[in-house]
């Protein structure tokens with residue numbers, strides 16, 4: 430497991446891009462046959478990429494979690510961005526098609542990830558936060574997510590947000606999670622931008638062609654920084670930071686939030702013209 434130590438609201442202003450990347454941006458998360466886990470001190474979020482091939486991959490615990498097993502005091506959300514696969518939670522198998530979500534509650538002991546076809550493996554993206562109560566495992570196919578269409582072609586931000594792990598669909602402790610897909614020709618996410626001091630958020634960009642990038646905007650609205658991000662890497666946003674971005678083509682991303690509340694619409698909206 431890797432660790433990212435974030436920067437604070439004062440120090441980020443004096444940091445170079447490579448220092449900001451070390452504080453907030455993960456390495457590429459999806460490696461064939463492997464599990465990559467990255468722990469950020471931003472709300473103790475933990476993100477991972479799991480790509481099983483011929484054999485299943487078990488979710489391990491780690492010394493730093495001081496737990497007998499990974500979910501002893503944590504919940505996890507998983508979204509599959511690859512080929513068909515399955516996740517076994519304490520003996521129950523959940524089939525995971527592309528873009529299916531699975532919510533795994535606190536105290537789930539044995540969690541195992543498999544691909545149906547090693548040549549077209551599943552790519553499981555996992556986000557975990559500390560949890561204080563035991564709830565139920567819930568499988569959410571993309572078709573069962575709440576979706577909202579936002580933006581327009583004229584302003585290059587036409588996109589659909591699929592909310593799969595959210596109140597009303599999944600009873601979670603902190604975690605709220607889903608997918609945003611940009612339409613062809615649209616490149617701006619989270620436009621207009623916002624902050625939400627009571628929650629922090631992690632974006633994981635994917636489905637971006639190899640030779641393209643997303644320019645992710647972070648920082649206080651009064652002092653914005655730009656970090657060029659590769660596909661299949663994640664970036665953590667502290668509570669004081671905007672999290673918006675523009676791609677050199679369209680793309681998708683998974684957003685996940687943890688913190689004080691779970692109201693998706695509870696945001697402090699900004700105007701693009703407010704950014705400095």
Ligand SMILES: O=C[C@H](O)[C@@H](O)CC(=O)C(=O)O
Pocket residue numbers: 588590608609617618619620630672684693696
């Ligand atoms: O707090 C909510 C999150 O930042 C995202 O869900 C926003 C987003 O996907 C978008 O507008 O494109």
Ligand SMILES: [Zn+2]
Pocket residue numbers: 623624625630672
């Ligand atoms: Zn947000």
